[in-house]
Amino acid sequence: MSNRPRPQRNLPLQVFLGFLVVYFLVPFWWVIVNSSKDAPGLFGGGNTLWFADNIDYLGNLQQLFTYDNGLYGRWILNSTLYAIAGGVGATLLAVMAGYGFAKYRFAGRRFSFALVLGALMVPATALVIPTFMMFSQLGLTNTIWAVILPSLLNPFGVYLMHVYARDAIPNEILDAARADGAGEVRTFLQVALPLMRPAVVTVLLLSAVASWNNYFLPLAMLSDNRLFPVTVGLGLWQGIASGNNAGTTSLWSLIILGALVSVIPLVIAFFTLQRHWRGGLSVGGLR
Amino acid sequence: MTLQIEKSAPRTEKTTQQNRGKVRLREHLMGWLFVGPFGIVFLALLIAPLAYALYLSLFQKKLIGGTSFVFLDNYVKAFTDPSFLSGSWFVIRFSLVSIPLQIIIALAMALILDAVTNAFTRFSRLMIFLPYAIPTVIGAVMWGFLYSKNFGPLTDIFALFGGTAPNFLSSNLIFIGLVNIVTWQWAGYYMIILYAALQGIDPALYEAARMDGAGKWQVALRIKIPLIAPALILILVFSLIGTLQFFNEPQILRSLAAGAIGPDYTPNMYAYQQAFSLANFNYGSAISFALGGVVFIGVYAFLFFTRKRRSFL
Incomplete structure (x- = not known):
């Protein structure tokens, strides 16, 4: 019995894995290829999984960010702010x-x-309509606060931090800090917080992603399209484009490139921070 | 620790109690100081909306006669409303098909990635996880393109073999089309959670099992899967909560598949339509509250059930 890996026996598994990777990447590939095309290239009936003769990312990007007074750029900024x-x-x-x-x-x-644990099981979308009604009486609908305030509620984050703090911070260290004369707040900031860093990064990433991905809430809360996050904005464009097929062929290429551009920030965030969040994610999963 | 102090440092009963009282009071205060800010948000944005939804759902607004208290009429209406019932039936069917599929794929991938470690599998792990970083709306937009007759690749691929491409936006196949999108979106995330759980297992267990003559498959089935049961239950709960409030993907695909997806396709879409298209906020609140209640009870029952079952796994 040797621990040496035997690649030939694992080959079928890896081939299977390869097929899955292709499946997971196909939509990205399609978007990357087709965002390089202009309207004729898109509708000309060419190969949909390969580049057309004329690759025009720059022209399309310029169109995307200037269309309707740079509305798309605003959406990206709004999404960033909300996230x-x-x-x-x-x-x-x-x-x-x-x-x-x-x-x-x-x-x-x-x-x-126990209330926090119970809140984990309340579907977030069930709160959207009553929150909208409350906010409309307070005059908060159709403002940035209508999107930001409900995003502050993250019971899963509390649960994750609780589990992590319970296991990663020994009480002895806290007691030692207190005995040295540190107040409770200083003990928290200087002793506990550094120990919780992996979980903090995980919760930060998960809640930022949840805000960035949010659709139902901003869709319900906002009517001014200059306040839309990019998800609601692209949904709007897609509705317009498929509503009247004839006149808006150029909008389709904006949507495709818009979809590609909108996923780049999160993909970068995930890849650069992966060392941090992977450690934290396992905490919630193991218990 | 307190016991030790009392033994080693004898003092009068009175001062100890006074001190302890002070310490206890400070602990209460500090505890609430830390929990308080979240508590305020929790009350204002979870408890208050839920209470308000319940309150609103007990009234009806009529063109003539204004708003009147109708007690549970909205709920009676909802649970006899064909739109609400067919939407609920859809999300239940959808859960029964898509959740096991996602978990089986995620589990298979996690087991492979756990067993084989090289540059290719590390690369695969990242690529499989990639869709999680994509907003569900954008994922639905992307798949909408791939399904589309105008610019999707399906027509070309099937033409190669002389067949006609299936139209995943038609009312016959939209179910499969949606199952595929959801699986693509979430399987990688579940895989990462399961993979993290698998990596946490003590390798000495595998060695012991191998000594006893267990093969790779037996190790996977008899040791790995039972040991990650808590993680499996966690993702089951996640996916159940997510699927029952299904909204984003069908809402986005609606504009492409208008004939296949009605405005009442899922309970959440129906609530949205009632509230924001028809300004029927009382009935919309009743649907929201009913959905929230059903999900809460369902998940709670599931957790209770699996808590008993887990020991047998």
Whole structure:
């Protein structure tokens, strides 16, 4: 029995894996290829999985960012704002609450933690219509707050931080810091927070992704298309383009390139931060 | 620890109690200080909307006569409404098909990636996970293109073999088209969670099993899968909650497959239509609340059921 890997026995598995990789990459490939085409290239009946003779990314990009007074650029900026504000805010709240639940025995702790666990099972979309009604009475609909405020609620983040803080921060270290005269807040900031870093990055990434991906909430809350995030914006364009097939052939190429451009920031974020989030993701999965 | 202190440092009963009272009070205060900000958001954006939805759902707005209290009439209406019932039936059927499919694919990929480690499998792991970074709306837009007769590759590929391409946007095949999109979107994410759980298993167990003569398949079936049961249950719950509130993908594909996907295709789409197209907020709230309640009870029951079952796995 040797531990040496035997590649020839694993070959069928790897071929199978190869097929799956192709399947997962086909939509990206299609979008990358077809965003290089102009309208005739797109509708001319050429090979849909290969480049046309004239590859025109720059021209298409220029069109994308100038169409309708640069509306697409605004959508990207809005999405970025919503993702950062929602992500940072939700993470801040989750880190504090997770630490509080894990490290303090306060009155009402068990009950409130049970409420948080119960909230994990409430589908987020069930809250959209009543939140809309509440916000419309407060005059908050069709503002950026209508999208940012509901994104601050992340019970799963609290759960993840609680589990991580409970296991990764020994009480002895906290007690030692307190004995050295550090206050509770300083103990949290200088001793506990550095120990929680992998989970903080994970929660930050997960909540930023959730905000960036959000569709139902902004779709319901916003009517001014200058406030739309890119998901709602592209959905709008797609509805227009398929609504009247004849007149809007150029809009299709904008949608294709728009889809490609909109996924680049998150793909980069995931790849550059993967060392951090993979460690944190396993925490929630194991328990 | 407290016991040790009391033993080693004898003091009068009174001061200990006073001190302890002070410490306890400070602990209560600090605990609430840390949990409080989230607590406010929780009350304002979860409890309040739920209570408000429940309140709204007990009223009906009529053109003549204004808003009146109707108690559970909206719920009676919902659970006898063919649109709501067919939408609910759709998401249940969809869950039964798509969730096992996603989990089986994710599990197979995780087991392969756990067993074979080289540059290619590391590359594959990232590529399979990639769709998770894509907003579901954009994923649906992309697949909408691939399904499309005008610029999708299916027509060309099937023409090569002299066949006609299946139209995944037709009412016959839209179900499969949606199952495919959801699987593409989420299987990689579930794979990463399962893979992380597999990597957490002590390799000494495999060695012991091999000593006992277990083959690779037996190790996978009898050791690996049972040990990652908690992770499997976690992703089952995730996918169940996600699928029952299905909205984004069918809403996006609606403009391409108008004949196949109606405005009441899923309960969430129906609630959206009632609230925002028909300004019927009371009934929309009732549907939302009913859906939320059913999902909550369903998932809770599932967790309760699997908690008992898990020990037998």
